[in-house]
Each structure stands twice: as C-alpha cells, then as structure tokens.
Amino acid sequence: MTQQINSCRCGTTWTGLARAHCGACHRTFNTAGLFDAHRRDGACRDPASVWHGGGYLRQVDGIWSGPAMPERAQAAKRGRVTEAVAAHAPEPE
C-alpha cells in the first residue's frame, strides 16, 4: 500500500485522500465532513467547539477527528450500567 502524502504551503503534511486541510485556518481534518462542519457562514470555527456526530471534535496527532465515541456507543456504555435495571423496568420510548 502506498500512502499519498499531501502538503500545504503552511508546512503541514498529511496522508489519506479522505482528509481535508483547510486553506484558511490550516487545520487538518480527518474527513471532508468534519471540514465542512468547522465552516460556518464562510468562516472557520474552532473545531473544539464544533459539535459533530454526537460529540465535539478532538485533535488526534494533529488531525481533527470525530468524537471519541459516537453517540450510539456512548448510549451503549450507559446502557451497560443500567442494563439490569432496564431489563426489569424498560424506559418508555
């Protein structure tokens, strides 16, 4: 497998075709979707304050990525704690 290495005039390099580097704020995003999420009204937002896919973006090895745990996974984790209770008294949906 060959990995394409991309670079920007700001000196940032990154790999992966799916990744997106912002030419305005020069942050690198793991996916184009995350890139889109940080753009609002033609300006860049601080990714740390961008809510996307069930959590705030976080920086991993210099690349802004989605939340550590998707909403479903978090729900499953919470469910694990209350599983026994829920089995006897399921919450009304």
Ligand SMILES: [Zn+2]
């Ligand atoms: Zn930006």
Ligand SMILES: [Zn+2]
């Ligand atoms: Zn750049």
